Amino acid sequence: MSKVSLLSLLEAGSGEYVSGEEISRKLNVSRTAVWKQVRKLEADGYVIEAVPRLGYRLTGKPSRLSVQELLPKIETKRFGRQLHLLDVVPSTQDELRRLAEQGAPEGTLVIAEQQTNGRGRMGRSWVSPAGKGIWMSLLLRPPVPLPLTPQLTLLAAVALSRAISREVPVKIGIKWPNDLLVGGKKISGILLESAAEDERLRYVVVGLGISVNLDAEDYPAELLDKAISLKMASGAPINRSGLIAIILEEFERLYDLYLEQGFAPIRSLWEAHSVTLNSETTLYTPQGAVLGIPRGLDDMGGLKVEISDGSYRTIYSAEIGDRVVGS
Amino acid sequence: MSKVSLLSLLEAGSGEYVSGEEISRKLNVSRTAVWKQVRKLEADGYVIEAVPRLGYRLTGKPSRLSVQELLPKIETKRFGRQLHLLDVVPSTQDELRRLAEQGAPEGTLVIAEQQTNGRGRMGRSWVSPAGKGIWMSLLLRPPVPLPLTPQLTLLAAVALSRAISREVPVKIGIKWPNDLLVGGKKISGILLESAAEDERLRYVVVGLGISVNLDAEDYPAELLDKAISLKMASGAPINRSGLIAIILEEFERLYDLYLEQGFAPIRSLWEAHSVTLNSETTLYTPQGAVLGIPRGLDDMGGLKVEISDGSYRTIYSAEIGDRVVGS
Numbered sequence: 204m205s206k207v208s209l210l211s212l213l214e215a216g217s218g219e220y221v222s223g224e225e226i227s228r229k230l231n232v233s234r235t236a237v238w239k240q241v242r243k244l245e246a247d248g249y250v251i252e253a254v255p256r257l258g259y260r261l262t263g264k265p266s267r268l269s270v271q272e273l274l275p276k277i278e279t280k281r282f283g284r285q286l287h288l289l290d291v292v293p294s295t296q297d298e299l300r301r302l303a304e305q306g307a308p309e310g311t312l313v314i315a316e317q318q319t320n321g322r323g324r325m326g327r328s329w330v331s332p333a334g335k336g337i338w339m340s341l342l343l344r345p346p347v348p349l350p351l352t353p354q355l356t357l358l359a360a361v362a363l364s365r366a367i368s369r370e371v372p373v374k375i376g377i378k379w380p381n382d383l384l385v386g387g388k389k390i391s392g393i394l395l396e397s398a399a400e401d402e403r404l405r406y407v408v409v410g411l412g413i414s415v416n417l418d419a420e421d422y423p424a425e426l427l428d429k430a431i432s433l434k435m436a437s438g439a440p441i442n443r444s445g446l447i448a449i450i451l452e453e454f455e456r457l458y459d460l461y462l463e464q465g466f467a468p469i470r471s472l473w474e475a476h477s478v479t480l481n482s483e484t485t486l487y488t489p490q491g492a493v494l495g496i497p498r499g500l501d502d503m504g505g506l507k508v509e510i511s512d513g514s515y516r517t518i519y520s521a522e523i524g525d526r527v528v529g530s
Numbered sequence: 531m532s533k534v535s536l537l538s539l540l541e542a543g544s545g546e547y548v549s550g551e552e553i554s555r556k557l558n559v560s561r562t563a564v565w566k567q568v569r570k571l572e573a574d575g576y577v578i579e580a581v582p583r584l585g586y587r588l589t590g591k592p593s594r595l596s597v598q599e600l601l602p603k604i605e606t607k608r609f610g611r612q613l614h615l616l617d618v619v620p621s622t623q624d625e626l627r628r629l630a631e632q633g634a635p636e637g638t639l640v641i642a643e644q645q646t647n648g649r650g651r652m653g654r655s656w657v658s659p660a661g662k663g664i665w666m667s668l669l670l671r672p673p674v675p676l677p678l679t680p681q682l683t684l685l686a687a688v689a690l691s692r693a694i695s696r697e698v699p700v701k702i703g704i705k706w707p708n709d710l711l712v713g714g715k716k717i718s719g720i721l722l723e724s725a726a727e728d729e730r731l732r733y734v735v736v737g738l739g740i741s742v743n744l745d746a747e748d749y750p751a752e753l754l755d756k757a758i759s760l761k762m763a764s765g766a767p768i769n770r771s772g773l774i775a776i777i778l779e780e781f782e783r784l785y786d787l788y789l790e791q792g793f794a795p796i797r798s799l800w801e802a803h804s805v806t807l808n809s810e811t812t813l814y815t816p817q818g819a820v821l822g823i824p825r826g827l828d829d830m831g832g833l834k835v836e837i838s839d840g841s842y843r844t845i846y847s848a849e850i851g852d853r854v855v856g857s
Contacts, residue, residue, distance in 0.1 A: 346816040348846035350677040350830060353729050380728065399724045401707065402680050402847040403816075489673040489730075503677060503830070519675035520729040 209240045213251065213261040222258035267334060268314060268443060276448035281310035282341060282455040283447075289313065291333075293320035296396055296410045299340040303398070303406045310455075311342040314447070321412060322394065330414075332421050335432075337413040337443055341454065344406050346462070349399045352407065353504035353519060354466045356380050359393050359409050361472045362454040367391075367413070369453070370446050373436045376478030379497065379506055379523060384478060388431040390414050411450070416440050470500050479506075479523065486521035493518065536567045540578065540588040549585035594661060595641060595770060603775035608637035609668060609782040610774075616640065618660075620647035623723055623737045626667040630725070630733045637782075638669040641774070648739060657741075659748050662759075664740040664770055668781065671733050673789070676726045679734065680831035680846060681793045683707050686720050686736050688799045689781040694718075694740070696780070697773050700763045703805030706824065706833055706850060711805060715758040717741050738777070743767045797827050806833075806850065813848035820845065 212226055226237050241251050241259060250263030270288050277283045285308060292298050292315045299313045317333035331338045345355060360381035368375055373385045381393040394410040417432035434440050461469050474480065479497050486493045486508065493516060495508040505517035535557055539548055553564050568578050568586060577590030597615050604610045612635060619625050619642045626640045644660035658665045672682060687708035695702055700712045708720040721737040744759035761767050788796050801807065806824050813820045813835065820843060822835040832844035 348816075349679055349724070350832070350846050352676055352726070356728055395726075395728050397676070397724075397726045399679070399722075399726075401683055401722050489675075505677070519677050 209237065210244060210249070210261075213244075213259060216261065218260065218262070220254065220257040220260045224258075226259070266443065268316060268447075273444045273447060276444055277451055278448065279310070279451045279455045281308075282458075283310060283312040283451040285311040287311070287313045289315045291315065291317045291319060294318055294322055295338055295340040296322065296394065296408055299342055299408045300396065300398075303342055303408060307342055309342060309344040312339060312451070314339040322410075330417075330422060330426070330430075331412060332417065335414075335416045335418075335421060337411065337415055337447055337450075339411050339447070341409045341411065341451075342406060343409060343458070345404055345458075347404060348402045349397070349404055350402070350503060351466070352395065352397050352404065353380065354461070354469065355407055355409070356393070356395050357473045357500065357504055358457055358461055358469045359395065359411070359454070361469060361476060362457045363391060363393065363411060363413070363450060364476050365457075365472075366446065366450040366453040367433065369449055371433050371437050371441055373433065375476065377473060377476045379477065379479040385431055385433075385436045388436075389429055390431055390433060390436065413446070415443055415446065466502065466504065470504075474499055484523055486518055486523055488518060488521040493521070536564065537571060537576070537588075540571075540586060543588065545587065545589070547581065547584040547587045551585075553586070593770065595643060595774075600771045600774060603771055604778055605775065606637070606778045606782045608635075609785075610637060610639040610778040612638040614638070614640045616642045618642065618644045618646060621645055622648075622665055622667040623721065623735055626669055626735045627723065627725075630669055630735060634669055636669060636671040639666060639778070641666040657744075657749060657753070657757075658739060659744065662741075662743045662745075662748060664738065664742055664774055664777075666738050666774070668736045668738065668778075669733060670736060670785070672731055672785075674731060675729045676724070676731055677729070677830060678793070679722065679724050679731065680707065681788070681796065682734055682736070683720070683722050684800045684827070684831055685784055685788055685796045686722065686738070686781070688796060688803060689784045690718060690720065690738060690740070690777060691803050692784075692799075693773065693777040693780040694760065696776055698760050698764050698768055700760065702803065704800060704803045706804065706806040712758055712760075712763045715763075716756055717758055717760060717763065740773070742770055742773065793829065793831065797831075801826055811850055813845050813850055815845060815848040820848070 208230055209226065212221055212229060223234050223237055227234050241253065245251055249261065252260045252262050268288060270286065273288070289298070295313045295315050295318060299311065302311055315338050318331040318338050321331040321338060343355065357380055360377045360383065364375045364377055364383055367383070376384045378384050382389055383391045391414065392412040395407055396410070397407045398405045414430065414432040416434045419427060419435060422430055457469065480499060481496060483494070483496050493508060495510045495516065498507050498509050501507050501517050505519045508516050508518055510516055536553065539553055539556060550561050550564050554561050568580065572578055576588065579587045579589050595615060597613065616625070622640045622642050622645060626638065629638055642665050645658040645665050648658035648665060670682065684707055687704045687710065691702045691704055691710055694710070703711045705711050709716055710718045718741065719739040722734055723737070724734045725732045741757065741759040743761045746754060746762060749757055784796065807826060808823060810821070810823050820835060822837045822843065825834050825836050828834050828844050832846045835843050835845055837843055
């Protein structure tokens with residue numbers, strides 16, 4: 204039984220209930236098989252009401268992103284002006300890196316409805332089902348030297364946090380360097396991949412993964428105490444096109460501010476949104492664990508950590524609290 | 531007329547003179563054409579003696595690198611242990627980046643007899659004719675955070691300088707960050723290409739281009755006051771295999787020292803070899819020109835420059851003296 208046949212039966216019902224028995228008979232499969240296919244359609248973003256004795260009723264279809272809907276909302280000068288909207292890709296990062304090597308301009312954006320090989324930090328896989336999140340990669344060609352790249356990581360976190368706060372009534376905290384949390388649970392992932400020649404940045408591919416309209420059943424059970432979607436956190440589904448446009452707007456504005464005034468304003472914003480500062484924590488660096496109290500950022504974008512003897516260490520690469528970094 | 535036919539005639543001569551007239555007749559080309567082909571063979575590393583009335587005599591063949599000759603000389607643990615010795619490639623950097631993405635281990639080395647698209651800093655082309663230089667790329671997977679990459683640039687310059695000094699009687703000065711000069715002229719180029727995910731370095735491809743046995747006629751005329759080969763500077767040809775082995779040895783030793791003790795010892799060595807410090811110079815940064823006196827390196831590997839008002843600026847990316855950087 205294919206999903207299409209079940210879908211066509213439900214669509215033929217025009218919003219009325221179609222009994223499980225009828226579907227089972229017409230498709231020549233068991234009632235259990237019907238139920239399983241219903242779950243699969245739901246996973247793809249269809250909304251199906253199931254009522255005992257009445258059957259199944261189609262009440263919602265997955266919202267697909269479209270260039271027609273998206274473009275009029277984008278009010279930036281560069282970010283997202285070169286737009287690649289794709290259905291399924293292994294990873295928007297790999298796609299955009301390829302375009303970057305071919306000379307794509309700053310602001311080029313790759314969005315996918317679904318990633319089959321989405322990656323998070325440290326090569327971890329990233330849950331990115333069809334139609335329910337924002338999985339996108341933005342190309343930067345910043346005229347700043349390589350050692351300042353951590354500043355861009357922090358900038359991305361601030362931009363994304365501000366954009367979401369404008370659209371969704373949730374309180375967001377930034378966990379160093381760039382995880383966005385709502386009630387202690389992760390709602391997004393940011394991954395910057397950079398390529399440099401000597402101390403000159405050739406390009407930075409900023410990957411943004413945002414769990415927008417995922418439902419609890421979209422997550423592996425073991426992630427439910429660590430991750431949450433904006434819909435789950437706020438109680439209402441969110442229009443993805445609108446949110447994408449706002450993200451591009453906030454990102455471009457902050458990036459231009461950064462290029463003009465340097466890191467100082469970004470640093471203040473990051474520190475104001477952070478949930479990492481001023482409480483004792485363990486930072487797992489490639490050189491070993493560091494126990495201390497993060498006090499703020501330094502000029503380069505490193506995290507200043509106060510050690511028990513009162514001295515300070517600046518940390519650039521570490522995982523906080525949960526697990527040890529590979530080197 | 532192909533070079534092979536001329537070469538086969540000269541080789542058939544077994545070190546005796548073959549008259550230009552005879553060559554001209556057997557190959558059915560003019561005497562001038564014969565002479566032009568002789569020059570081409572010389573450019574490829576053949577040594578041909580030309581004596582009026584006697585003709586041409588083959589007295590030397592280009593020394594080719596071979597794995598058989600090279601491997602026994604390499605006494606390192608990791609550097610160069612995975613060796614790819616190629617004849618002609620567009621660029622050893624691109625070749626090694628491809629291997630790096632496929633998971634090649636630290637120390638993997640790509641050497642080419644000739645590059646057809648060798649690149650220097652800022653995308654400039656790099657003169658790399660067959661058999662006369664060392665054109666190679668070494669893979670590092672350093673467990674250090676991205677902002678410390680400039681330290682590796684400086685480490686590479688020190689390692690190369692020390693290796694050459696052991697093998698060739700020339701006095702080498704390091705021009706910030708990593709040009710090696712003999713008598714003010716450039717003998718080598720170093721280019722580090724790095725790939726990072728957030729603040730974590732995935733890998734660094736260290737490109738080393740060394741003008742070993744090039745002759746004056748191998749250079750474009752406009753480069754002769756800026757560039758020189760080790761052979762031209764020292765007056766004698768240099769065995770490339772031996773030099774490669776020494777470079778790998780010095781590089782691995784310094785790299786291990788760096789991983790163990792940090793940047794401090796590298797910094798001292800770099801400062802001791804530098805010709806950039808303590809004299810006024812103009813540094814062209816992406817943000818504009820800076821006039822000042824470089825005084826030393828900071829902890830991160832940046833160049834501390836004293837400005838006229840006595841204040842200090844740290845520079846990470848700039849060109850010194852000659853031309854403006856693109857951004």
